[in-house]
Amino acid sequence: MSEYGYGMGGGRIARADPNIADLTSKVAGSEVPGLDQHHVREVIEAAPNAMLMVNSRGEIVLANSQAEKLFGHTRDELLRKRIEVLIPRRFRQKHERYRGGFFTRPDTRAMGAGRDLYGLKKDGSEVPIEIGLNPINMFDGVFVLASIIDITERKRAEDRLRLVIEAAPNAMLMVNSRGEIVLVNSQVEKLFGHTRDELLGQRIESLIPERFRHHHKQYRGGFFARPDTRAMGAGRDLYGLKKDGTEVPIEIGLNPLYTGDEHFVLASVIDITERLNAQKLQRAVQVNTLRQSILDSLPFSIIATNTDGIILTANPAAERMLGYSRQELIGQSVLMIHDARELESRATVLAHQTGRIIAPNFQVIVAAGSQDAADEREWTYVCKDDRHVPVNLAITAMRDDSGTVNGFLKVAYDITERKRAEAFINHLAHHDALTDLPNRTMLLGRLEKAIRQSQHHGGPLAVLMIDLDHFKQVNDLLGHPVGDQLLLNIANRLQSRVRDADTVARLGGDEFVLVLTEIDEGNKFLATVERIMKAISEPMSIDGHELVITPSIGGCVFPTDGTDATTLLKYADTAMYCAKSAGRSNFQLFTPGMLKQAEEKLVMGTALRHAIEHHELEVYYQPEISLWDGTVIGMEALARWPNGLNGVAVTPDRFIPVAEETGLILQLGEWVLRTACRDCAAMENRLGRRMRVAVNVSTRQFQQKEWPTVVRRALEESGLQPHSLEIEITESMLMQNTEESAEMLHALRRLGVTVVVDDFGTGYSSLSYLTRFPIDKIKIDRSFVRDLDTDAADAAVINAIIAMAHSLDIRVVAEGVETEQQQNYLRARACDEAQGLRYSQAVSIDELQSVMAKIEAHRLRHLRCQALTAR
Numbered sequence: 001m002s003e004y005g006y007g008m009g010g011g012r013i014a015r016a017d018p019n020i021a022d023l024t025s026k027v028a029g030s031e032v033p034g035l036d037q038h039h040v041r042e043v044i045e046a047a048p049n050a051m052l053m054v055n056s057r058g059e060i061v062l063a064n065s066q067a068e069k070l071f072g073h074t075r076d077e078l079l080r081k082r083i084e085v086l087i088p089r090r091f092r093q094k095h096e097r098y099r100g101g102f103f104t105r106p107d108t109r110a111m112g113a114g115r116d117l118y119g120l121k122k123d124g125s126e127v128p129i130e131i132g133l134n135p136i137n138m139f140d141g142v143f144v145l146a147s148i149i150d151i152t153e154r155k156r157a158e159d160r161l162r163l164v165i166e167a168a169p170n171a172m173l174m175v176n177s178r179g180e181i182v183l184v185n186s187q188v189e190k191l192f193g194h195t196r197d198e199l200l201g202q203r204i205e206s207l208i209p210e211r212f213r214h215h216h217k218q219y220r221g222g223f224f225a226r227p228d229t230r231a232m233g234a235g236r237d238l239y240g241l242k243k244d245g246t247e248v249p250i251e252i253g254l255n256p257l258y259t260g261d262e263h264f265v266l267a268s269v270i271d272i273t274e275r276l277n278a279q280k281l282q283r284a285v286q287v288n289t290l291r292q293s294i295l296d297s298l299p300f301s302i303i304a305t306n307t308d309g310i311i312l313t314a315n316p317a318a319e320r321m322l323g324y325s326r327q328e329l330i331g332q333s334v335l336m337i338h339d340a341r342e343l344e345s346r347a348t349v350l351a352h353q354t355g356r357i358i359a360p361n362f363q364v365i366v367a368a369g370s371q372d373a374a375d376e377r378e379w380t381y382v383c384k385d386d387r388h389v390p391v392n393l394a395i396t397a398m399r400d401d402s403g404t405v406n407g408f409l410k411v412a413y414d415i416t417e418r419k420r421a422e423a424f425i426n427h428l429a430h431h432d433a434l435t436d437l438p439n440r441t442m443l444l445g446r447l448e449k450a451i452r453q454s455q456h457h458g459g460p461l462a463v464l465m466i467d468l469d470h471f472k473q474v475n476d477l478l479g480h481p482v483g484d485q486l487l488l489n490i491a492n493r494l495q496s497r498v499r500d501a502d503t504v505a506r507l508g509g510d511e512f513v514l515v516l517t518e519i520d521e522g523n524k525f526l527a528t529v530e531r532i533m534k535a536i537s538e539p540m541s542i543d544g545h546e547l548v549i550t551p552s553i554g555g556c557v558f559p560t561d562g563t564d565a566t567t568l569l570k571y572a573d574t575a576m577y578c579a580k581s582a583g584r585s586n587f588q589l590f591t592p593g594m595l596k597q598a599e600e601k602l603v604m605g606t607a608l609r610h611a612i613e614h615h616e617l618e619v620y621y622q623p624e625i626s627l628w629d630g631t632v633i634g635m636e637a638l639a640r641w642p643n644g645l646n647g648v649a650v651t652p653d654r655f656i657p658v659a660e661e662t663g664l665i666l667q668l669g670e671w672v673l674r675t676a677c678r679d680c681a682a683m684e685n686r687l688g689r690r691m692r693v694a695v696n697v698s699t700r701q702f703q704q705k706e707w708p709t710v711v712r713r714a715l716e717e718s719g720l721q722p723h724s725l726e727i728e729i730t731e732s733m734l735m736q737n738t739e740e741s742a743e744m745l746h747a748l749r750r751l752g753v754t755v756v757v758d759d760f761g762t763g764y765s766s767l768s769y770l771t772r773f774p775i776d777k778i779k780i781d782r783s784f785v786r787d788l789d790t791d792a793a794d795a796a797v798i799n800a801i802i803a804m805a806h807s808l809d810i811r812v813v814a815e816g817v818e819t820e821q822q823q824n825y826l827r828a829r830a831c832d833e834a835q836g837l838r839y840s841q842a843v844s845i846d847e848l849q850s851v852m853a854k855i856e857a858h859r860l861r862h863l864r865c866q867a868l869t870a871r
């Protein structure tokens with residue numbers, strides 16, 4: 001700031017001198033009429049400042065006593081001297097040029113304001129001054145009246161301020177209200193990279209990045225409107241612009257400053273680069289600490305490796321899972337905690353997928369993880385104690401700032417429990433819940449495998465389909481827990497009778513399947529089946545119940561009967577149905593003929609439907625005789641299909657099961673019922689006495705909720721009295737859904753219909769149901785009657801049945817009575833009624849009346865003979 005200069009800006013605080021303006025008005029002689037040199041001198045003399053008047057040649061023409069004082073020259077010494085004598089030599093040349101310029105375009109101006117301007121005293125010393133210049137037109141010439149202020153004091157104060165500022169550790173700069181930098185310290189130079197001279201006089205905005213300038217200008221305006229001490233940039237992004245164009249984060253403290261009547265702002269600028277870096281570092285440390293604490297507390301095993309699979313770090317969860325300490329893990333290959341065999345198999349798979357040779361190394365583990373997507377799959381970790389832990393492992397590639405993979409993060413969690421649950425679910429999906437035997441799904445798999453092995457070894461295998469006879473009745477009668485135990489016993493028996501390579505499966509219900517491998521198709525195989533049948537049929541005791549259950553077994557052989565699992569199972573099933581049809585408790589080996597039978601059933605089903613729809617069926621009646629007096633008291637309605645298949649009659653034993661299987665029995669049964677009611681009512685009318693008609697009901701009809709309504713409608717339609725109708729059910733029907741059966745029987749009872757249990761004695765040893773259900777009559781099965789004469793046991797059974805029924809007030813009818821002896825035996829045992837070929841086979845309704853007449857005529861003859869004999 002040593003350079004002599006003019007104009008604004010610089011190291012000094014500029015200010016105006018009000019006196020100059022006043023004087024100007026006073027001495028503007030040309031404008032004041034009558035003003036002469038004397039007057040001018042007086043005015044100038046009266047001024048408080050040093051005043052000099054200079055003509056256009058630069059000669060001092062007037063000086064007041066203040067000027068004498070200031071410069072140490074007498075007035076006379078000054079007059080006619082060039083003004084430059086009062087200016088230090090080093091500035092004189094410049095001043096002369098300035099003076100010339102002034103007189104070319106004279107105007108009122110300040111000189112030295114904001115600049116170092118010095119006057120030269122007579123004693124050669126310099127004095128800091130500030131000059132106000134005023135042009136005066138006088139005596140036909142232009143003069144300049146200079147008002148000079150000694151600013152020594154002010155300069156001293158300013159120097160002190162400058163020193164203070166210079167000594168400040170911060171960058172300090174002072175800006176005037178126009179935003180011009182008027183003072184800077186060396187720290188500013190350092191901070192912004194500009195020299196002091198480059199900065200002085202510049203707008204402060206030149207030190208601010210372009211994008212903030214506009215806003216700053218407004219801010220500056222606001223500051224000068226209401227100057228106060230404030231901080232700028234604290235907590236905000238504020239940047240300074242360096243000379244090299246780079247930006248530096250700064251924080252600014254602003255202090256308003258007044259010198260005389262001008263406002264300044266003293267800004268202290270702090271480079272906060274370091275602070276921000278420190279904060280960043282601190283934040284990073286915090287983040288790192290946080291990250292570390294998260295990693296430490298995560299329940300997942302986290303292991304970081306480099307690209308070669310060398311473990312860099314591991315978290316506590318990894319330590320816990322693996323049993324290795326972090327120190328033991330760090331520096332080791334991650335392969336150490338992988339199952340070598342698993343790696344090998346994965347490498348093989350990968351090689352297969354990629355068509356490349358893949359070594360079982362770390363690359364197998366990170367194969368997918370090194371791509372962009374994280375790889376997640378199941379692996380096995382091998383712990384320090386050699387435990388193998390199944391884990392779900394997610395592998396993510398870690399990348400450096402340039403995006404290059406520099407390691408991998410392996411996040412794993414223990415899935416032992418999940419695996420266990422999966423295994424359990426898988427087991428459930430493949431095993432029967434009760435017996436834990438393989439279920440159908442697993443059976444199929446096993447069978448297919450056995451077939452493949454058979455094909456390989458060339459030996460045959462057998463499939464046995466086993467169905468337990470009347471198992472449902474055990475369940476219904478003795479309860480499910482007993483049924484379940486029975487199935488468990490059978491499962492155990494089957495398993496203990498086969499070899500390890502064989503399979504025992506349960507398809508559900510009472511159906512078991514055996515796959516017997518490497519069988520000998522001859523007698524040995526049959527002996528095996530025999531053993532199995534025997535094993536099943538052995539008595540067992542469950543919950544105090546002595547039970548014997550027999551199986552119906554169907555079997556087929558690979559490759560003789562079929563070559564695939566589905567076919568073999570189907571054929572074994574077909575054979576099993578044949579065993580059931582053949583009276584249960586037997587074994588049937590599949591023959592192609594069975595398929596024919598099954599096919600025939602299909603054909604019969606179609607034909608039967610046609611026959612029912614075209615009224616080709618008939619109802620025949622077999623008379624029922626009172627053993628008390630030999631009269632025909634009723635008849636059993638029996639369905640007939642005279643022109644069955646291809647015009648050949650089909651017996652009910654054949655078509656009723658088909659009707660039941662196809663559901664046609666509902667239609668057929670209802671039709672028989674309605675026909676029987678109608679025929680019976682007509683017969684009663686014709687005979688003029690009461691008759692009863694017994695109608696067979698099949699299981700499916702009996703299970704129909706609306707069946708009592710069907711019965712009621714048949715009675716109403718025909719006009720038959722309900723007590724003339726007997727409904728024949730079988731024991732097994734009672735045993736199925738006992739609750740529903742009881743409800744059904746009560747509903748029939750409410751209608752007034754008689755309930756008869758048909759085929760009595762063939763089903764159950766337990767007769768307790770006779771007391772539990774509303775039963776009016778039982779029909780002793782013809783198998784007992786048939787052997788009455790020869791089999792004492794059957795006779796004993798009959799005796800017991802009759803005695804027991806009568807004690808329960810249940811009437812007894814015997815069916816299949818063919819001989820007189822049978823009739824007499826039954827009569828002697830007080831059996832109530834009889835039915836059978838002894839009296840008549842089933843006949844059409846048209847024949848029935850004459851048949852009845854014959855039976856009763858025979859009875860009369862018989863009675864007459866007895867009477868004669870008695871006489």
Ligand SMILES: Nc1nc2c(ncn2[C@@H]2O[C@@H]3COP(=O)(O)O[C@H]4[C@@H](O)[C@H](n5cnc6c(=O)[nH]c(N)nc65)O[C@@H]4COP(=O)(O)O[C@H]3[C@H]2O)c(=O)[nH]1
Pocket residue numbers: 622637638639640651652653656669672696697698758759782815816817818835836837838841842
């Ligand atoms: N050996 C011998 N047999 C005799 C004698 N007396 C009668 N039978 C026969 O024994 C069967 C008695 O009928 P079931 O036990 O109800 O047995 C019936 C019954 O279970 C069923 N059935 C017949 N018609 C119907 C019907 O309309 N609905 C239902 N659900 N089943 C019917 O078909 C089975 C067979 O009926 P059918 O062939 O008519 O055979 C009748 C009858 O002809 C005899 O002294 N000796």
